[in-house]
Amino acid sequence: MNGTVRKLAMPAVLVAGTAAAMTTADIVRDPLPSLDAQASRAAVAPPAAVATAEGLSGVFRAASRTALPAVVHVRVSSAGRSVSMNIPPEMRGTPFEDMFRGQRMGPQASSGSGFILSADGYILTNNHVVANADRVTVILGDKREFDARVVGRDPNTDVAVVKIDARNLPVARMGDAERLEVGDWVLALGYPLDLGQTTTAGIVSAKGRSLGIMGRNGAEAPLEHFIQTDAAINPGNSGGPLVDLQGNVIGINSAIASPTGYYSGYGFAVPINLARRVADDLIKDGRVHRPMIGVEIRDASPADAEVFGLPSPDGAVVSTEPRGAAREAGLRMGDVIVGVDGVAIRDAGGLMEAVMRRRPGDRVTLDVIRYGDRRRAEVRLQEYQAERTAAAEADDDDARDVSDAGSKLGFRAVPVTPDIAQELRLPRAEGVVVAEVDPSGAAAGVLSRGMVIRRVNGREIADAAALRTAASAVRPGQVVSMQVRFPDGRESIVNFRARN
Known part of the structure; x- marks a missing residue:
């Protein structure tokens, strides 16, 4: 938190004044007006x-x-203490690996x-x-x-x-x-x-x-x-x-x-x-003692507003299958929470802060929009318990058939192989997984490597052929709605707009 003080260059301040029109002759006769005359013409701030x-x-x-x-x-x-740093994969097993172990501060x-x-x-x-x-x-x-x-x-x-x-x-x-x-x-x-x-x-x-x-x-x-x-x-x-x-x-x-x-x-x-x-x-x-509803959320986007029937791109989207009290209250993945106890919610941060003002055990009434249908749900808040999940990523080097059917949407997908299924803990080796996302494409910031594509605009994606068919049906500028599975097993709905 300590810092050095940097000197700042002070800009000159120019004050523009007003004066009566003067001829050259006037200036010659009176090259330096009296101080009294200057004072009489000086601008005075109104009281x-x-x-x-x-x-x-x-x-x-x-x-x-x-x-x-x-x-x-x-x-x-x-x-001073020893600090362990993350070892880049390319450095593991090399003489340089020790550079990332136990550095002393x-x-x-x-x-x-x-x-x-x-x-x-x-x-x-x-x-x-x-x-x-x-x-x-x-x-x-x-x-x-x-x-x-x-x-x-x-x-x-x-x-x-x-x-x-x-x-x-x-x-x-x-x-x-x-x-x-x-x-x-x-x-x-x-x-x-x-x-x-x-x-x-x-x-x-x-x-x-x-x-x-x-x-x-x-x-x-x-x-x-x-x-x-x-x-x-x-x-x-x-x-x-x-x-x-x-x-x-x-x-x-x-x-x-x-x-x-x-x-x-x-x-x-x-x-x-x-x-x-x-x-x-x-x-x-x-x-x-942090209260929670039992849902994972994200900010609503313009694409969400179109897919979910929102009057404006405001609210917090329920991005995964609800659990606990939220599931018992009837919430579903794809619901958009737009109010808490009658107070409007504009984004995920607003929802979290509104909930944080309560305590575990309190009951709150949520205003929810489900594909254009407005409804209410009463939820009894639970206490948040920190939990860590190990996220596995798919290794596309083992993929046998590479498909770029999603390239028009800004990503590349590969079929799920037995090795990938084992890595992602999938029950079967079927479907397609995102192998690469174009950082300048339509799906940038929405999809990520390791996501399994379940559905595209309502079509079930069982293999690369199904993804090609779904992708070919997307028109330029159309909103694409996908159901995806994250590497840690969570499922979510993501929406984005295809490029023109």
């Missing part, structure tokens, strides 16, 4: 504009004074920010700030330093809680991220680049943003539903609060979008409603 600007400055000052006392600096150190030091949740020393920060810490030090705004212990952390939401032994601490005021609107002023507080307490201002640029970054820090079921802001956020801001104009915390600064690693215009914060829910579990039990 109302000055009052408005001073009023906004006053609001910023008051919000900063309210929030800063509870903002802390979090310093982290970790001892020296001691590491980093820093971030946090804010005080309770007067007795509970502090909220990011998981990635303290994830590998051997020692955590918290420095208060009044310069006092405390050793801290990690109470609990949650990689899935990038939230962590640490505790210091102190009393009568200033406590951050909690706000409500749900009341935020795009365009609202916000302030980002923290300790960026080891500069000390810093406040920056900006607006809410977007809500419900998903970046796909949680998996890098050990998340098994990442929940991303960030507040996006253009308030300057830099390394070291992580874990600090994003506050509204009343100084109430409405988010935890967590990430930036930058080609350089420094502020480039966009920062992202975990909504405080979600973070506080996670923190409560961590403080009480040291782990998060």
Whole structure:
């Protein structure tokens, strides 16, 4: 989290003024008008504009004074350790294999920010700030330093809680991220680049943003539903609060979008409603009790809207066969969840956040669209249990007959051989499996190597000939709907549009 400060070139500011028309003769007679004359012609800001600007400055000052006392600096150190790296297949069994084993890293030091949740020393920060810490030090705004212990952390939401032994601490005021609107002023507080307490201002640029970054820090079921802001956020801001104009915390600064690693215009914060829910579990039990519906989901796309009869490409598509409570409630693969307890859902992240506000055992009512038919389902939420599956990939080197019937759709498929069936744990050696996906083709980002094609636009795909027939029936620009089996055994419906 530490970083160096780069000098920024300050651009010249050119102020354009207005002046009365002057002739050349006028200039010769009076080459330098008197200061009084210049002053009389100078543009003066209207009092109302000055009052408005001073009023906004006053609001910023008051919000900063309210929030800063509870903002802390979090310093982290970790001892050197051996790190095992993934060995590339082409390096296995060669003298170079040892290069990827047990590399030794020296001691590491980093820093971030946090804010005080309770007067007795509970502090909220990011998981990635303290994830590998051997020692955590918290420095208060009044310069006092405390050793801290990690109470609990949650990689899935990038939230962590640490505790210091102190009393009568200033406590951050909690706000409500749900009341935020795009365009609202916000302030980002923290300790960026080891500069000390810093406040920056900006607006809410977007809500419900998903970046796909949680998996890098050990998340098994990442929940991303960030507040996006253009308030300057830099390394070291992580874990600090994003506050509204009343100084109430409405988010935890967590990430930036930058080609350089420094502020480039966009920062992202975990909504405080979600973070506080996670923190409560961590403080009480040291782990998060995460509710789940029992379905795997993805964002609805324009192709989904056409196939599933949606009024707009919004909602969360049930992408695999439901299990547990979801199956008991009658949900099916291909259903699109568009609301929870009467509140509209725009994407998968919105659904996960809405569910996360509940607790295992709670009942929720889901608004569902099933191929154009709107219905409701009541689901009793279960507690999420992490489970890991080993995904096997098909080895197309053993394929006897290669078929490129899917090439017009942007992929290459091969028949399922006995070896492939064994690798993918299929009951029989029949059907076709995706061997290669054209990165610039129609199926890019939708299909992947190792998927078994079950159906194409309703046609069962038992062999390469069936795939050729189904592919030849697809018109340019037509939406293609496929039922596929993933390498780990899950089945799903994927939709994409054929190229013109």
